Amino acid sequence: MDAKQHLESLRSSLNEIFDQSLINRGNIGSSHYYSSCIYDFAQNIASDDERKILETVAAQIESAALISAFGLYRQAFASLRLALEMGLGAVYFSIHRLELNEWQDGKADIKWSQLIDDERGVLSKRFADAFFKGLADESRLQKEAASRVYRKLSEFVHGNYETWRPEGLTLSYQQELDSEYELLCKAVFDIIMFSLCCRYLKSMNAEELDTMSFIEVELGHIAPIREALGGPKDL
């Protein structure tokens, strides 16, 4: 078998996995939906900088959807992790312009520890109190979820021993990892969308809010967000 035949054989395996993913996946549209929601939210943000970062986040989720369907789970998890970092990064940079410029100049990186820092992070009480009073309690829960999800995604990026089991090295459809991808993709979306709402919702007018019916569908269970959209108050 030459290299060309070898690659063709891999392509054939990928196609088989792809077909199986489409059959087995609960909802093949969810990743596209999450990506579209983030993109639509970004269109209501005035700053070009944050908007562009969020468009990249949406693109990362789209990429993750595609490569996970081909069974390239490790790469899909890496894309999700990048989406999570950049999604929270966009919110972080919206209030730290100096660091934004340094990052754009290639002089600084997005640091996860900074994003979820208790004092300066985007899921801190201080941040919620400043931009969306009433979300501090929920921010704490989201921060815990973000740490959990990030750790899980990092296991595949950094190569924790158990993620390198022999069966993980061959191309094959893996129900467990496929389901894990769906769960983690939703979790990444929930955390990003929450932090976007925390940062921007209060500064948006009724017309802008009206373009995003998905917020109520996805985050309406969080009382302060529901109330900000004109929904019924918690008792």
Place this chain on the structure above:
Amino acid sequence: MAFYLRTESIKSEEIMDLSVINASDESTIAALISPEPCLIEGSRGTGKSFLMRVAEQRIEMHSNQSLSVFISFNISSLVTTNDPLQFYHWMLAKSLKGLINKLRKKGLTVSPFAASLLSNDEFSKESDVEKDLKKIVRRFEDSYRGSNEVEISNLPDIEDVKEAIEDICSANNLSRIYFFFDEAAHVFRPDQQRQFFSLFKDLRSPFITCNAAIYPGVTYFGDSFEPNHDCTYKRIERGIFEPDYLQYFRDIVNKQADDNLKKAIDVQESVFNCLALSSGGNPRILLRTIQDLEKVNSSSANKEIKAFYRGKIWAEHTELGEKYAGHKSIVDWGRDFLESQVIPAIEAYNDSRRSNNSEEATIFFWIHKDCPASVKEALRLLTYTGIIRKVDSSVRATRSQLGARYEVKYGCVLSSDSSPTAESASFFSKISLKKFPEFGKNHPAYSDVRDIETHILTDQQYLSALQSMLQKPVDVLPLLTEWQKDKLKSANIFTIEQLHLNSEEDLIESIYGVGPARARTIKNAATAELLEYLSG
């Protein structure tokens, strides 16, 4: 421990785990799932939204051929308009946007962004379905948003919308789309409610089913909609005399309770039963009173029953009067009538039976069919919060006179006892539907209400209520700082209306120190107040 007191606070994936469904609920859910349109009526907190959520999930779990779209008319961007059609178009646009979102979520359409992202040539191929719907939505939005005059005759009509929905069904092998309208009539003023029911009827098609939740007492259907003919009409009434009542409510609480609370309830079963009966069939009230207990024991429960059923329960009813200024006098009269006439009459009735060692008690009262219309109106409004419930409307009382029989919420009657938990079991066993104090057609208590003109929530009253709210000073806006209020006053902006009429640009221009961010914050404070008013 904290319970979910509102369905809106429950994540959709948790709904089925928390559901407790009895035979009556099954019948309501079956009506919601059937192709026939359905209205479910129930007082606040009786579980209308929850049952609609269960029906929504069952529809999608059982078939790939149906889609359910949940619409909450919480946000009204139309404060007031001279054109009734604009509101109709606003509702249609909101419903279609909900549908577009659901189609995306289910993977039946892909947004143009997603489609173009990893492929160079997909942008032009934006899904026709989504494009068609978006086009219709955009034209509706232009008609009620834009300052430009839009020729109504050029707008898509309801048949275009139905056709677009039928196309979606054909393209995706869907047999039906269900719309669930929550809080349907609650947030609307009467003319808007009539528009809503007109839309509800107009959307009828072999591919569309509309369901909605409504409140008793404050819903206006309009002339074109006949609830008994145009839909299946279900009332949610969880009667305290039903044989499965206590177990049903125990199951509801157990679904959310932790182990400690479950154990405490097992030990204090009679206390739980007293609280469950007191709620008069209202899950939210039961959960709320249990949540507020210091401990699950008689002394805490007695304290809570007295505090809640003598005081807190009236808050929602009183708010109704505040929402509609023109309506306030009749709302307040209803409360006075119940507190100072009806409940004391029931107590006197029960006391006299008790002193005679009679095994009879009541929580019912009877009102003559020819009592003043304003009395009927006041009673109707009391059913909104569920403090009373109309049992039947043609019951013969003394001298064979005809009238309506009402049930007062059990807790409201029991709360006047010195120890409700000790009295409850014996009291409950004596209650008879056939025993009730009577209020004739000229009862002296009506004298105060005769002068109050029969109030219906007219547009005029709505506007006058809105006007009174707009005239309030900016000082009442809780979202503004003192500095911002002072700055507004220095720019001759004293009332909410004056603030509402100034654009963000006006504020930036006329107030030193106010830039785009502050102008937005200040404007949002006024908008939040308007929204709160509209949402109730």
